[in-house]
Amino acid sequence: MxxxxxxxxxxxxxxxxxxxxxxxxxxxxxxxxxxxxxxxxxxxxxxxxxxxxxxxxxxxxxxxxxxxxxxxxxxxxxxxxxxxxxxxxxxxxxxxxxxxxxxxxxxxxxxTRSPKIKASLPRPLAPDAAKALIAEAGQTPTDWIAARDMAVLTLLYACGLRISEALSLRQSDAPLPDMLRITGKGGKERLVPVLPVAREAVEQYRALHPHAPNAESPLFLGVRGGALNASTVQKTVANLRARLGLPATATPHALRHSFATHLLEAGGDLRAIQTLLGHASLSSTQVYTALDQARLMDVYDAARPKRR
CATH class of the missing domain: 1.10.150.130 (Tyrosine recombinase, N-terminal domain)
Known part of the structure; x- marks a missing residue:
């Protein structure tokens, strides 16, 4: 250019x-x-x-x-x-x-007309695969790095956070409250419910990590005590999915997709999911509806009698 x-x-x-x-x-x-x-x-x-x-x-x-x-x-x-x-x-x-x-x-x-973009559906993990990925991260329960990785991935899946949002949390945010105030894209704030499993994962990590950060330090720390960065989390997930035999689409962001998809499949309201994800427009959230419809069609095609 x-x-x-x-x-x-x-x-x-x-x-x-x-x-x-x-x-x-x-x-x-x-x-x-x-x-x-x-x-x-x-x-x-x-x-x-x-x-x-x-x-x-x-x-x-x-x-x-x-x-x-x-x-x-x-x-x-x-x-x-x-x-x-x-x-x-x-x-x-x-x-x-x-x-x-x-x-x-x-x-x-x-x-000026924008170039046409081929629509692509999110690629969430199946519930069992998402849980296996998180469990694999915490295979060494006394290791603070393992506890940290498990806590981060639990937040992505249980709260639908973007990786940048999880890593922007400070020590002063813990113990996590029932409703967590998140600042997302464009500086927009939203309230996200915190499930007990996410709060417990964060507390287990905090009890194990060896550093003594102040209240304004990042909640999630790297090996040397500095802020944990997204690339480290991405590499960790790449190693985890290789061990579990999961596809390359099993990324940290796929856990956020999984959060939305599994909520929708359980009967969640689309507007509520939009609010939880922090989407500016409903159209961004509606892709999960299309994904749900696509899965229903796959089930239908597999179940209907074949013509001879």
Whole structure:
């Protein structure tokens, strides 16, 4: 992707927008950095396409043809349709802000159609497989690392947390209350019920770990006492699924999918599951309905008499 060269004010505008995203709208540093990457690449494309800096005025002169060419260039760089759609979403957000803050026309950008993304269903684990994965993590009950891993995975499955949400918990959050306040994507807060099994797993880990952290330290600690990171959890789950013979789709996030799917299969209300997961829109939660319907069709196809 072409890096932006001197853009005569465009980069300064981008930085103002990014600063507002972080300070006012509460976007996480990772989200802001992803937006920076996508919009910087877009500005770089415009520079190259026009043969010079696009400038502030030029941002209001972007055409539908240029937008199509930019998206085609992303796909030509082997970027997936989902990643290209994410980049377009960032650029649209930038141009909406330009329209509000600077009065710059954003018509062509807003009207650009997003690349078609092939719908994919979540891949949850069967209840027995989810329980086996968690149990395997805690095979050494006196080992604080094993207790930690079991506690993290229990939270993902029993509370439907994202891995980032589980790892953002602090020592002051424990012992876990009956209702845990979680800050999710976009800084949105939700209350999540904590099952006794999750609280007990966390308390077992806390009783075993050898470090003496303060109240504001991360709840889940690494070997040396620093914050546990997501990649360590992902590697742990990869080792566990290999031992159990589970598929590569058995990831930490699959436990969150399993939480939602198993609740729905047990008769859970879709709106309630949306709230528990922290989804901004019901459409994000409805994929689990499609998954449930797909399973019903599999059962039907397997049960109906075969034609001879």
């Amino acid at each position: 072409t890096a932006p060269v001197g853009t005569d004010g465009a980069l300064a505008l981008m930085q103002r927008w990014l600063d507002q995203l972080g300070a006012v709208r509460g976007r996480s540093p990772k989200t802001v950095e992803a937006y920076r990457h996508d919009v910087a690449g877009y500005l770089g494309f415009l520079n190259g396409h026009r043969g010079g800096p696009v400038g502030k005025a030029g941002l209001g002169e972007v055409t539908t043809s240029e937008m199509r060419s930019w998206i085609a260039s992303l796909r030509g760089d082997d970027l997936s349709a989902r990643s290209a759609a994410r980049a377009l979403s960032a650029v649209r957000s930038f141009h909406r802000w330009l329209a509000e803050a600077e009065g710059i026309d954003a018509t062509a950008v807003i009207a």
